[in-house]
Amino acid sequence: MPSARVSRRGLLSLAAASSGAALLSACSDAESGGTVVPFYTTESDPTSLAFYRSVIKKFEREHPGVTVKMTLYSDENQLQYLQTAMQTGTDIGVFAPPAANILDWAVKGYLLPLSDMIEDIGEDDFLPGTRIVHRGEDYAMPFQANASVLYYRKDLLDAAGIDPPRTYGQFLGAVRELHGRDGVDGISSGAGNTPGMTTQFLSPYVYQAGWDYYGPDGEVLFGKDEVLDAVKRHVAIMRYARKGAYNTNYPDLMNTYISGKAAFATMAGRLGVNLAEQNPRIAEVTGVLPVPAGPFRTGRLAYGGKNQYSVFAHTRHRRAARAFLKELTTGENALKFSLTVPGHLVPPLKSVGARLRQEIDVSDDPYLKKHGDWVRTILDLVPHALSPDMAMGSVVNGRYDGKLSNPCPWAGKAWAPPPADASMVQSILLRGDDPEQAWRRAVDQFAFAARDWKSANPEWRPAV
Template identity: 25%
Template sequence: MVRRPIPAALAVLLGLLVTACSAAGAQETERFGGTGPFTLVIGRPATAYLQSLLDRWNQTHPGERATLLELPEAADEQRAQMVANLQARSDRYDVLGLDVIWTAEFADAGWILPLERAMFPLDRFLPPVVDTAVYRGKLWAVPYTSNAGLLFYRKDLLAKEGLKPPRTWGELRDQARALHEKYGIGGYAGQFLAYEGLTVNFAEAVQSAGGQILSPDGTKVTMDVAKAKAGLDFLVGGFREGWIPPESLSFKEDEAQLAFEEGRLAFARNWPHTYGPATTSAVAGKFGVTRLPGANGPGTGSLGGYNLAVSAFSKRQKSATEFIRYFTSLENQRRVLADGSFPPVWAELYDDPGLIKRFPYLPVLKQSILSARPRPASANYDQVSLAIASAVSNALTPPFTEHDSEDVVSSMKGQLEEIIRAQ
């Protein structure tokens, strides 16, 4: 067979194609296989204990050192800073510590990368926690910590009055009112400032009345007005009757935690990480933890926590992925609980006798997480949360005669339907 020479023009064209493909391949390798120093960005209070874990990684990975970048405490502010970075397609952030409610939004916007399920021992994690990292059938992040709201209570005061921890709203109301009147302290508080925390508290009230706000996939408003009204009435009643102190309208997590630790509250709704600090506070040895109460029995909390994702604009994506594998390992998950008082995602740690001895609330927390509901996987979750928090805040603010719970809930439902239609 006689080989004919390639025409000069065609040779030039082929050369350009080979060069372009090589450049594209190199770019692909750099973007999806890049290694080197990287940044972990995550919000307080999840950062307090992390440096020791980072130091362990850095000691064995000197060429891939991890640097911690701390964001504010409030989830709204964390999201705002991350979104600004990602919209600018900046490569400053590599590993993103995402609130579990952001998975859908960040994946839908193309800001994070899908991950290989086989790289992570997801079958050993608590199932509801894994669900928070999945969107449209793909794994977009890896669960790092979990969370579910708990009721902190003054067991010393309940013992004096011959009372058991409340299981229903009625019991909580009666006990909170009685302790408020007898001991001159606030009866109950949660997170009632108009921000994401108020959305969570309202969602828990609705769920604990047997309702929900959106469908699990976030595509439909499924709010039952009567059940949502029952949840809102529970909170409004507390402020109207005085067993929820007015000052708690300004409470986020830290303010509610401080008020309880200083002995100014009989009951407080908060996340599990506040347990550790309370053991060295003015109420050390005087408090207990139980599940949130509901309308007719134990309530249903909102599933919280952090997932770790890889920024789509990172140039160190291979290092970032390997770091996530390290950071979510069983050994480090034990430290997450032992050093940070944050709920781990590995199921077996909740049955560890040594950990239960140190953290007696673990069995209760496991039940709370398994029964908790994730917040809706809506790509417009920030707008959903803003609409809820604004409406509920208005309802909790006196004078209460101007706010009818049914009207508030009906109006809120209409706003949410508009937001969902715009997705």
């Protein structure tokens, strides 16, 4: 495995600086008359980019006359970038949209149906909660699933005589005990305006309280008393993070743990990969556990990120775009992609996930040989790693019967910057607001987002 693996956000400045030029370039390509498939992605770490270039080269060789033009953009400017492209009529071809906006864009006619491709792959091969279906049509091809886990410093716990935490009480006690020792923070976790960031850290507490943000039919569940208790549990942990983490970004949170300045960190698999590359000494004394965030199915329900590709409904070369998308995200290429950042880019196809487990057992890759247990922990969690924008209503009133494939169509409104849950957490930690009052404001915002979208789309029905 290459040693130059860095954060996917390492090229943010390049992506941001080139965004305007890329849009103009895409327009000129479309006007040139060639068969150009635009390809827009947020995966910018060097190993992923090398993988993309390899797939593109092979695809172009096997499809004479077709050119795939790759453009990078970042998570932080993703929504604005794509909205501008759609408004200007730019052909964005195959692109990675924010998951929270996919269903809304499908309803508005911006996305090309992909049902034939999904059926050809096999509907049963997809992990629950990874497909996005509207009125019987699929509008996205998932290329990544993952799960957030708890990284912890075994050496610090051993020195303090503390066992790895398996319950929330043990977790809080360990974070409190280790905070401030030798200048180390209790935890690296945060809040911020990047869509999904605060939800990633807060949602395990909500799920392990026996509830969800919304019910299967879109009823607001965030207002349940047990959710308020979950918010208080999360805030109690967050008080042992550095204050700068209350309005932060992913790279800063990862760097805090990688540099040895935190005893715990809640993050997906990319942290492990970067840790092993950048600070092997800390990696040697790091363990990985599920996050013990509450009393319901403690540690067994996690936050699960996911990413999909969609095809722009008005792309010029639909057949070529769909052919490239299938080549990119299935079979051997799907396995190779998952190995560019093991444990973070978890395959959403069950068949590929099974091959990844086999690869862990036989691989000569130094990371998998040394930290394969980290990857296995994440793989075990992924089937029950949820997100409120894709698996709406999976946990209701202390009952969980499995992850639902039930996208929330107003997620783009509910978690639009500044996200309601981020504002809630920040107001408590930065301004000292009463937790219940801050929580009630968030409940009202989530309720308004649902009510407003439903009123404009009265024909909508949930996917379950």
